[in-house]
Amino acid sequence: MKRKLINSFIILSASSAISKIFSILNRMLLSRLLPLEAMSLYLVIMPTLSLCLTLGQVGIPSAVFRLILHPNYKNYKVIITAILLSFFSVIVICGTLFIVSPFIAHSLLKNEYTLYPILSFLIFIPLIAISGIIKNYYLAKGHVYVIAKSQIVEETSRLLFTYLFLKNPLSSSLPFLVTIAYLSMSFGELMSIIYLLLLSRKKYSFAPLKNINKQNLIMKDLLNISLPLTGSRLYHCFMNFLEPILLIHVLTQLGLTQNYIQDQYAILSGYVVSLLVTPTFFCTIIYRLYLPIATDDLYYHKSTAFLHLLYALLICLLIGLPFTLIFYFFPKQSLMVLYNTTSGYQQLKYMAFPFLLFYLQTPLSTILQAKNKNKVMFIISIIECTLEIILTYTLSHYLYVNAILISLFTGLITTLTLSAIYCFKIIIKDTSLS
Numbered sequence: 197m198k199r200k201l202i203n204s205f206i207i208l209s210a211s212s213a214i215s216k217i218f219s220i221l222n223r224m225l226l227s228r229l230l231p232l233e234a235m236s237l238y239l240v241i242m243p244t245l246s247l248c249l250t251l252g253q254v255g256i257p258s259a260v261f262r263l264i265l266h267p268n269y270k271n272y273k274v275i276i277t278a279i280l281l282s283f284f285s286v287i288v289i290c291g292t293l294f295i296v297s298p299f300i301a302h303s304l305l306k307n308e309y310t311l312y313p314i315l316s317f318l319i320f321i322p323l324i325a326i327s328g329i330i331k332n333y334y335l336a337k338g339h340v341y342v343i344a345k346s347q348i349v350e351e352t353s354r355l356l357f358t359y360l361f362l363k364n365p366l367s368s369s370l371p372f373l374v375t376i377a378y379l380s381m382s383f384g385e386l387m388s389i390i391y392l393l394l395l396s397r398k399k400y401s402f403a404p405l406k407n408i409n410k411q412n413l414i415m416k417d418l419l420n421i422s423l424p425l426t427g428s429r430l431y432h433c434f435m436n437f438l439e440p441i442l443l444i445h446v447l448t449q450l451g452l453t454q455n456y457i458q459d460q461y462a463i464l465s466g467y468v469v470s471l472l473v474t475p476t477f478f479c480t481i482i483y484r485l486y487l488p489i490a491t492d493d494l495y496y497h498k499s500t501a502f503l504h505l506l507y508a509l510l511i512c513l514l515i516g517l518p519f520t521l522i523f524y525f526f527p528k529q530s531l532m533v534l535y536n537t538t539s540g541y542q543q544l545k546y547m548a549f550p551f552l553l554f555y556l557q558t559p560l561s562t563i564l565q566a567k568n569k570n571k572v573m574f575i576i577s578i579i580e581c582t583l584e585i586i587l588t589y590t591l592s593h594y595l596y597v598n599a600i601l602i603s604l605f606t607g608l609i610t611t612l613t614l615s616a617i618y619c620f621k622i623i624i625k626d627t628s629l630s
Contacts, residue, residue, distance in 0.1 A: 214344075216477045218351030220534060222358055223470070226377055227535040229362040234373045236458040239466035241313050241374070243436040244300060245320070250433045252289045252321040255422030256282050257328030262421050264336035269414065275333065277418050282325040290318050304441050306454060313374040320378065323385040330392045335484075342395060346388045354384030424570035428577040435581040439588055439600065440465075446592045460597040463540040467531060469604070471523060471544060472551045478515045479558040482508060486559060490566040497626045505623065508559035516555035524548040543601055550605050553612055560615040567622055576614045580607040 227235055256278050263274045294315070301311040334342045357380040365373060440461055447457045486508045493501035523530055527541040527548075564573050584607040591599035 213477070215347040215351050216474070218348070218355055220474070222351065222355050222380075224534055224536070225355065225358055226362075227537070229358070230373055230377065231370075232459060232462075233455065234370050234377075235466070236455075236462035237307070237309055237313070237370055237374050238377050239462040240305065240307075240440050240458050241310050241378075242466075243433070243440060244305075244314060245317055245378075247430075247433040247437045248289060248293055248317050248321055249324055250426065250429045252282075252286050252325050253328055253426075254281065254285045255424075255426035255429065256285075256325070256418065257332040259418045259422035260329050261332040261336045263414070263418060264333055269417070271333075273414050274418070275329070277414050278329045281415070281418065281422075282329060286322045286325050290321055293317060293321075306444055306448075307458075309371045309374070312371045313378050316375050316378045316382070320382040320385065323382055323389065327385050327389050327392070330389065330396070334392070342392070346392050349391045350384040350388035353387035354380045357383040424574060428570075428574045431574075432577055432581050435585045438585060442585070442589050443592055443597060443600075446589065447596060450593070450596075452596070457597065461600075463537075464543060464597055464600050467535050467537070468540045468544045468547065468601070471530060471534065472547060473554070475516050475519045475555065476558075479512050479555055482512055482515075483558050483562050486562045487566060490562050494563070494566050494622065494626050499627050501623050501627055505559055505563060505619070508562070509556055512555040512558050513552070516552050520548050520552045543598065547601055547605070551608070554608055557608075557612055557615060560612070560619045563619040563622060564615065569618065569622075572618055576611055576618075579614065580611045583607055583610055 226238065230238065260274055260278045263269045264271060297311060297314045301314060302308060331343055331346065334346075358377065361376045361380070362373065365376065367373075443461060444454060444457055448454060486504070489504055490501070492498070493504055523544055527544040528538045531538050531541055531544065561573070584603040587603035587606055588599050591602055595602065
């Protein structure tokens with residue numbers, strides 16, 4: 197068991213590292229092929245994409261992972277239900293997006309150039325819904341090597357698409373360039389899906405999928421897991437969606453130009469914050485490996501629960517520390533190497549050590565997940581996001597775009613404190629029953 201766990205960790209770590217490297221390379225490529233105005237536009241639209249993806253997926257991939265792991269559920273029933281629910285949600289979200297995209301572009305983001313990039317999401321949303329189901333199925337089955345290869349296929353395809361179409365673009369207009377950048381994401385997902393489907397024909401038989409009837413559906417079970425997860429993510433994504441809109445509204449009233457606001461927002465959210473969260477893919481691996489351990493500890497009321505939590509916290513801290521030191525002592529070099537700019541280096545340096553606390557959240561969230569404390573996680577997320585958006589709006593009158601960093605750190609401290617209180621209460625209660 198331990199050997200399998202170690203092998204899974206090595207494979208997941210290697211694949212995540214390779215995937216993250218390709219993702220960073222793609223961002224480096226974009227920052228060099230796109231002019232600053234196009235890059236700013238690309239990053240300002242990103243919160244809209246996150247909101248659409250959360251609405252389109254409705255937490256279904258995560259629910260597939262949980263139910264496939266459960267011995268009481270048949271695989272084909274989980275897959276049938278997930279496909280039908282995803283089909284319905286994607287149709288609703290894509291139809292709505294098609295109708296409201298002009299309003300988002302012209303009235304909310306106040307930039308007509310954002311319309312066509314937003315419409316390109318209509319391709320990406322269904323693809324990410326399909327790939328999410330397939331990838332979580334393989335992940336629940338323990339085929340981490342397959343997931344690793346699919347991630348490499350996805351990122352490599354995206355990188356090649358970006359280079360081929362932006363190296364000598366057919367048009368130099370900002371909407372065209374940004375749309376191509378987003379279409380590269382769709383192309384990467386499509387190649388990953390094709391790879392996984394070709395592989396699944398050799399590994400699994402999907403004959404039961406032909407017999408779709410009401411007895412094969414487990415809608416209630418899947419929604420009981422997916423909807424609470426979606427509620428938390430949806431609120432978080434909605435607040436992120438409002439963030440650039442509020443900033444543009446407030447700062448334009450203070451006399452700043454829209455292009456300046458977009459550029460400054462892109463520097464902070466796209467460069468500084470993006471660099472700060474770079475090591476979090478390792479924390480995702482810790483979550484996947486620690487979840488079954490935490491579930492076992494809490495279910496059987498083992499006295500080792502607290503010790504395992506401390507180990508997980510220490511590992512996450514050690515993961516983030518080297519990156520923190522690099523960002524603090526070499527902020528200019530880090531930004532120049534990755535994004536071909538030194539803009540935002542002071543903010544990166546100031547936030548490096550405070551952001552180290554961010555990595556401690558993963559083990560705490562794992563404990564809450566292991567105990568199915570979805571309601572608690574939802575409440576904490578609402579408190580965090582509401583506090584952040586209020587601070588962003590209030591402080592932007594005085595700190596301008598830098599208000600984002602202050603609100604982000606305040607939300608981080610709040611979430612960490614509340615999660616720690618709940619987790620220690622859970623562990624103390626469970627271990628006292630042993």
